Amino acid sequence: MKGRVKAAVAGANGYAGITLVNLLARHPGVELRQLSSRSFAGKPYASVFPLLDLEGEFVPEPDADGIDVMFSCLPHNVGAARAGAWVDAGVRVVDMSADFRLKDPAQYPKWYRQDHPAPSLLSKAVFGLPELHERELPGAALVAVPGCYSTAAILALAPAVASGLAGSDIIVDAKSGVSGAGRSPSIGVHFSEANESLGAYAIEGHRHLPEVTQELSALGRDGLQVTFVPHLAPMTRGILATCYFDLKGSLAQLQDAYREFYAGQPFTRVVAQSPTTKLASHSNLCLVNVSAQNQKAVVTAALDNLVKGASGQGVECFNIAFGFDRKTSLEGPIQWP
Numbered sequence: 017m018k019g020r021v022k023a024a025v026a027g028a029n030g031y032a033g034i035t036l037v038n039l040l041a042r043h044p045g046v047e048l049r050q051l052s053s054r055s056f057a058g059k060p061y062a063s064v065f066p067l068l069d070l071e072g073e074f075v076p077e078p079d080a081d082g083i084d085v086m087f088s089c090l091p092h093n094v095g096a097a098r099a100g101a102w103v104d105a106g107v108r109v110v111d112m113s114a115d116f117r118l119k120d121p122a123q124y125p126k127w128y129r130q131d132h133p134a135p136s137l138l139s140k141a142v143f144g145l146p147e148l149h150e151r152e153l154p155g156a157a158l159v160a161v162p163g164c165y166s167t168a169a170i171l172a173l174a175p176a177v178a179s180g181l182a183g184s185d186i187i188v189d190a191k192s193g194v195s196g197a198g199r200s201p202s203i204g205v206h207f208s209e210a211n212e213s214l215g216a217y218a219i220e221g222h223r224h225l226p227e228v229t230q231e232l233s234a235l236g237r238d239g240l241q242v243t244f245v246p247h248l249a250p251m252t253r254g255i256l257a258t259c260y261f262d263l264k265g266s267l268a269q270l271q272d273a274y275r276e277f278y279a280g281q282p283f284t285r286v287v288a289q290s291p292t293t294k295l296a297s298h299s300n301l302c303l304v305n306v307s308a309q310n311q312k313a314v315v316t317a318a319l320d321n322l323v324k325g326a327s328g329q330g331v332e333c334f335n336i337a338f339g340f341d342r343k344t345s346l347e348g349p350i351q352w353p
C-alpha cells in the first residue's frame with residue numbers, strides 16, 4: 017500500500033477507543049482520518065485527547081468513505097450491523113467487540129440474546145489472537161479481537177491443552193479491573209460500590225466462556241470442561257487469571273511445553289514468579305507463570321485489559337494484517353509501579 021494507512025476509530029471516546037487512538041497516533045504507518053462518537057459529535061478531538069496533536073471534530077456516525085481500515089470499538093450488535101457495509105466497500109475491519117469471535121452462529125443468540133446481525137461475515141473473520149492465529153492474519157478483511165478475559169485464559173491454557181498435559185476439567189478464576197466494564201457509568205462500577213470490594217459475577221456463565229472453549233477445543237482436545245468465574249476487583253485496569261487443572265505429567269514437562277509454545281512470541285512471556293496485574297499494566301504483555309500444588313497445575317496469567325486484552329492486541333493484529341512489524345507502536349518503557 018502506498019502512503020500511510022488511512023484509519024478511522026468508531027467509538028473513539030470509550031476506553032477501548034481512547035487506548036486505540038493513543039496507540040495509533042504514534043504509529044508511523046497510520047494516518048488517523050476520522051474518530052466517531054455520538055456524545056462528542058461536533059466537538060474537537062482535543063476534548064477527549066488534550067495531550068495529542070490531533071486536528072478535527074468527532075463525527076456522530078463512522079463513515080467508511082476514503083478509509084482503508086475501520087477500528088470498531090462499539091458495543092456488541094452495534095458494530096456488526098455496520099460491518100457488512102464496511103467490508104463490502106473494501107474497508108478492512110478490526111473489531112474489538114464480541115460480534116465476530118464465535119464461529120458457530122447458533123452460539124450468538126444464546127450469549128448475546130439476539131440473532132447475529134451479519135452471520136455471513138462470520139466465516140470471513142479471523143480470531144485476533146496472534147499467538148494462535150498469526151498465519152491467518154496477513155491480508156485479513158475482518159479481525160475479531162478476543163475479549164480481555166478470553167485472551168488471559170486462552171494464553172494461560174493453550175500450551176497445556178495443546179501438549180496433552182492438562183486434564184479435561186479446567187477451572188479459570190479471573191479478576192478484572194473496573195475499566196473492563198467500559199466508560200459508561202453503571203451501578204456496579206460506581207466508586208462507592210466497587211472500591212474496597214471484591215465479588216464474583218456471571219457464575220452461571222460469562223459471555224467470554226464460549227470463546228475460551230472454542231479456541232482451546234480447536235487445539236485438538238474434545239470434551240474439555242471449562243469452568244470460568246469472573247470477579248470485579250477494586251482497581252482501574254488489569255486482569256489476573258488463575259487456572260487450575262490436573263497435571264498429566266511432571267511440572268518440568270509442563271513448564272517446558274509453555275517455554276516451547278511461546279518461544280519467539282514478542283508479547284506473551286513465561287515468567288518465573290506469579291505475575292501481578294501491575295507488572296503488565298499499560299503494556300501489551302501477557303505474563304504467564306506455570307506452577308503446581310501436588311498434581312494440580314496452577315497457571316497464572318496477568319495482562320492489561322485495555323492493551324493486550326483489547327486495543328494493543330487490535331494494533332498487533334492490524335500490524336500483521338497490513339504487513340507492518342508486529343511490535344510497531346506497541347513497545348515503550350516499562351511502567352512500574
Ligand SMILES: NC(=O)c1ccc[n+]([C@@H]2O[C@H](COP(=O)([O-])OP(=O)(O)OC[C@H]3O[C@@H](n4cnc5c(N)ncnc54)[C@H](OP(=O)(O)O)[C@@H]3O)[C@@H](O)[C@H]2O)c1
Pocket residue numbers: 026027028029030031032033052053054055056089090091092094112113114162163164195196197198199200321322325326
Ligand atoms: N473495556 C475493555 O476492557 C474491553 C476489552 C476488550 C473488548 N472490549 C470491547 O470493546 C468495545 C468498546 O468497549 P469500551 O470498554 O470502550 O466501552 P465504552 O467505554 O462504554 O465505549 C463504548 C463506545 O461506543 C459508543 N456507543 C455506545 N453505544 C452506542 C450505540 N448504540 N451506537 C453507536 N455508538 C455507541 C460510545 O460513544 P457514544 O455513546 O458517544 O456514541 C463509546 O465510544 C465493546 O464491544 C467491548 O466489549 C472492551
